[in-house]
Ligand code: NAD
């Protein structure tokens with residue numbers, strides 16, 4: 001039996017992870033499940049899977065969680081420290097599927113204890129890649145990518161030498177507005193931005209897909225995780241989203257990872273690694289699919305990609321600033337304080353301003369310095385008003 005914890009268990013990735021665990025109840029012993037506000041679901045899953053502890057990140061919801069778990073024998077806890085304590089509990093494998101920068105500290109704690117970290121939380125790599133991977137190396141812990149593109153790159157690289165890698169091509173669906181008139185983008189609503197043409201995901205990543213901030217994050221994630229230089233990393237629009245990523249080698253070969261739009265593939269790959277086991281995902285009918293299309297991303301439509309290039313080139317704490325600015329701009333858009341296209345303007349202005357006034361590139365990356373850069377970037381971004389509204 002492998003001891004397993006799922007951080008962000010109530011979210012989209014978390015629920016897909018639990019689905020796989022439920023299908024093989026004899027293989028897994030569930031240690032901790034964590035969530036934020038959906039206490040009912042958290043308690044229900046913790047009891048059904050026989051978890052040792054359920055943790056909500058929100059201390060105000062502890063009593064509610066205790067009530068929901070009463071008599072079940074599942075412990076209840078709340079708050080950021082409780083998340084860290086849960087990450088310190090002995091486990092063989094932890095899914096890191098909290099959304100946002102809040103995922104970094106529990107992931108770091110798990111690595112300290114040598115636990116294998118299945119990393120869906122891309123923000124950890126964007127904000128503090130060298131810190132996270134340094135911690136993993138120090139403790140001999142494994143980090144496995146769960147973002148579908150990075151799982152695809154990881155799989156394409158099995159048995160290969162990094163010296164032979166010429167390019168990494170990350171595919172993008174183009175999001176909700178890939179064919180929307182450019183001059184109408186300014187006025188799109190939160191509801192319109194929250195629907196994805198191909199994938200069913202949490203609201204924040206879905207809006208980030210429409211703005212391509214998600215792809216921007218993934219380019220940075222590629223640089224951090226695989227140690228590939230920015231000039232070798234490309235994004236390409238692939239509307240079918242069936243090729244998740246490609247790796248080009250120095251002999252001209254390109255290895256492409258093809259699979260259905262189902263996160264249970266990347267999650268299951270990380271869960272079963274280093275083996276492959278059968279997964280309950282659709283088998284593609286290529287004749288029925290007929291064709292796969294590609295086009296270059298339009299920089300006017302997707303300004304986030306250019307900002308990602310700057311972040312990759314500057315390094316240091318620039319990623320932490322970028323991620324925090326993006327999270328703040330997204331909060332502002334969701335709350336109606338700025339328009340859709342204002343998000344990129346705000347993030348660009350914040351990254352520019354912080355790069356010119358501080359030594360971000362050469363700063364040492366620690367949990368504290370990341371938190372400081374994060375707070376400063378959020379405050380600055382909140383103050384930058386958009387042109388459409390706000
Ligand atoms: P989601 O919003 O559906 O779920 C997020 C989870 O984090 C929930 O359990 C929520 O309760 C918890 N949470 C939210 N705020 C928290 C906080 N401050 N502290 C602790 N827990 C908190 O998100 P998701 O779509 O499942 O994405 C999770 C992560 O995986 C993100 O980093 C996302 O970018 C990444 N990811 C998601 C997908 C996908 O298909 N959904 C694909 C690739 C990568």
Ligand code: MG
Nearest residue numbers: 147148149218
């Ligand atoms: Mg992805």
